Amino acid sequence: MKVVGLMSGTSGDGVDAALVEIGRLKSGLHVKMLAFQPLPYPRSLQQRILAASVSGTVSELCHLNALLGEWFANAALGVIRAANVHPKDVGLIGSHGQTVHHLPHGIKDAGVGAIRSTLQIAEPAVIAERTGITTVADFRPRDIAAGGQGAPLTPAVHALLFRHPKRARLIVNLGGISNVTYLPPGSGYAGLVAFDTGPANMVLDGLIARMTNGRSSMDRDGRLAGRGRVDGRLLAKLLAHPYLSQVPPKSTGREAFGAKMIDELAALQQTRNLSIEDLLATCSRWTAEAVGTARRWIGGRIDEVLVGGGGVRNRAIMGYLADVFAPLPVTTVETHGWDSKALEAVAFAILGYQTAMEQCGNVPAVTGADHPVLLGCIVPSGPGWMARLRNGGRAPRR
Ligand SMILES: Nc1ncnc2c1ncn2[C@@H]1O[C@H](COP(=O)(O)OP(=O)(O)OP(=O)(O)O)[C@@H](O)[C@H]1O
Numbered sequence: 437m438k439v440v441g442l443m444s445g446t447s448g449d450g451v452d453a454a455l456v457e458i459g460r461l462k463s464g465l466h467v468k469m470l471a472f473q474p475l476p477y478p479r480s481l482q483q484r485i486l487a488a489s490v491s492g493t494v495s496e497l498c499h500l501n502a503l504l505g506e507w508f509a510n511a512a513l514g515v516i517r518a519a520n521v522h523p524k525d526v527g528l529i530g531s532h533g534q535t536v537h538h539l540p541h542g543i544k545d546a547g548v549g550a551i552r553s554t555l556q557i558a559e560p561a562v563i564a565e566r567t568g569i570t571t572v573a574d575f576r577p578r579d580i581a582a583g584g585q586g587a588p589l590t591p592a593v594h595a596l597l598f599r600h601p602k603r604a605r606l607i608v609n610l611g612g613i614s615n616v617t618y619l620p621p622g623s624g625y626a627g628l629v630a631f632d633t634g635p636a637n638m639v640l641d642g643l644i645a646r647m648t649n650g651r652s653s654m655d656r657d658g659r660l661a662g663r664g665r666v667d668g669r670l671l672a673k674l675l676a677h678p679y680l681s682q683v684p685p686k687s688t689g690r691e692a693f694g695a696k697m698i699d700e701l702a703a704l705q706q707t708r709n710l711s712i713e714d715l716l717a718t719c720s721r722w723t724a725e726a727v728g729t730a731r732r733w734i735g736g737r738i739d740e741v742l743v744g745g746g747g748v749r750n751r752a753i754m755g756y757l758a759d760v761f762a763p764l765p766v767t768t769v770e771t772h773g774w775d776s777k778a779l780e781a782v783a784f785a786i787l788g789y790q791t792a793m794e795q796c797g798n799v800p801a802v803t804g805a806d807h808p809v810l811l812g813c814i815v816p817s818g819p820g821w822m823a824r825l826r827n828g829g830r831a832p833r834r
Pocket residue numbers: 444445446447448449609610611612613614637638641653654655656657658744745746747749750777780
């Protein structure tokens with residue numbers, strides 16, 4: 437079945453769209469990438485999303501949900517066109533949506549205790565209507581309802597794509613937030629350890645945006661950090677952040693490492709009289725060291741570290757990761773034929789497919805859920821949608 441995966445992560449930089457072909461073999465699912473096409477948001481939309489993620493009004497969130505539905509639909513149609521495929525030959529879309537809030541610890545409510553929640557927007561009804569393709573979205577809430585954190589969800593996909601019978605691998609995603617999946621030698625989900633390690637591009641992007649009054653959105657290729665020096669005292673303070681020593685299952689987001697953290701870092705920069713280069717170097721090192729904390733909760737050996745996510749282009753972070761894990765080889769998922777930036781979009785194509793095939797997608801040992809669950813909500817393409825799914829996703833042509 438041809439399946440589109442759509443993802444806009446915590447960086448809020450645009451919609452990553454991947455078209456994959458999924459086959460069911462005796463040995464398990466086989467996934468082939470057909471096309472990848474990111475649809476970047478204009479800076480003004482990114483800023484609106486990030487602002488709405490902190491203090492969006494109901495009316496702004498309502499509007500953004502519908503507006504992003506249009507962007508996601510366009511991203512899906514764009515990647516289908518890029519692959520020279522007809523939308524009628526695409527069976528399914530798995531859309532992660534745009535995370536605007538994630539409260540894995542919950543908020544205490546009278547009489548019910550802490551209620552956990554997460555919110556991903558980009559209306560799937562709009563995506564299904566514009567594309568004519570059945571759309572699975574809203575993957576996280578079911579895991580939360582079953583007692584989990586709702587994140588990370590990609591570890592199941594990491595196991596499918598990267599697990600090796602003899603080699604122990606650590607998969608690292610350098611997104612806005614960074615997360616790791618430890619895959620000991622073996623198969624399936626046995627022995628998997630995975631969680632969000634905390635800060636990554638979100639902090640660096642936030643500092644750059646603040647420094648340039650929003651004119652620039654990232655430390656491209658880690659150039660500025662590369663010119664700076666790590667401030668040991670500030671690094672020690674950052675490494676004492678309580679999230680880093682929290683025992684998994686754990687997940688985090690903009691609520692912990694977003695605007696408030698940027699304000700605090702900007703204040704510390706002034707007190708310590710640091711250059712922006714030194715501050716970025718220190719935060720890039722912090723990202724790598726936080727990933728290194730993963731070893732605290734990993735019992736077994738690691739043979740190699742494979743990195744994905746937009747942050748692989750940041751040479752400073754990649755250099756620090758190599759230091760932190762030396763002498764282990766630190767490479768990117770490209771060495772296994774996957775595009776770093778596309779991997780999460782691919783993951784949501786696979787997770788959507790699993791739901792359509794009635795396979796549970798969460799790994800309870802990772803998210804803390806009480807049991808495996810079918811993830812997501814389904815918006816059918818129209819009459820005959822189930823027959824189309826059973827037919828490998830192809831719609832009858834007139
Ligand atoms: N050339 C580059 N140099 C430095 N950083 C880059 C470069 N290209 C992308 N990035 C970083 O990667 C980020 C986007 O990465 P990605 O799309 O993997 O994150 P995300 O999916 O939004 O986040 P998450 O995985 O937390 O949901 C950008 O915000 C930017 O900081």
